Amino acid sequence: MFGYHRDLFAMWSTRILKLVGIFILSALGLELMAVLLRYNRKKRTKLQEVLFFPSRVTCVYPSLYVESGKCGCKRSHADSSIMRLIRHLLSTRQSLDLCLFSFTDTELSSTVVLLHQRGVRVRVIADSNYMALNGSKIGILRKAGIPVRHDQSRAYMHHKFAVIDKTVLLTGSLNWTSQALLENRENLLITNDEALVKPFLDQFEELWEEYDPTKYNF
Structure with a gap:
């Protein structure tokens, strides 16, 4: 036992x-x-880049519509601030959150629609006054099926920033307009510094909730 x-x-x-x-x-x-x-x-590779505008006038066709090579047009295909901006946007794989006071540029709107067609989750916050002006691309984005929300105040929703895949921030004085891109003195900071990205993510989510259409009172 x-x-x-x-x-x-x-x-x-x-x-x-x-x-x-x-x-x-x-x-x-x-x-x-x-x-x-x-x-x-x-x-992780640290990303810190500053773009200044006005940009040189360059062809963006190859970046948007052609896998490789040039399109054959007479515009310059040299590197430029607008080309670098579009390349950053085209690097988006999952989500793109845009918070923009004014959005009238055709090439940038084509880029955003293309990302949406690729399956990227695109959300847009706009200013209620400027989204209704002639030349605004907000209607085109909505027609493509991209959700857009706006403020309901006389004060401007004056932000100008974008967040790519919740990890890369684009912010500065730049409105997404042809005049800002090609004529004005503007700047755009691009960074993946988490300490800078997170507050903008939080601000976007806060405004997205605040501007829920079910809460509009007009």
């Missing part, structure tokens, strides 16, 4: 030791994963 209890004790002791070992290894594995995630975040 004593031998039986001794064997039983040894068996359960072995099982408990195995469970403890598995628990320790699992804990170490989780800690290692957390360390790797923190390392990868730090290792």
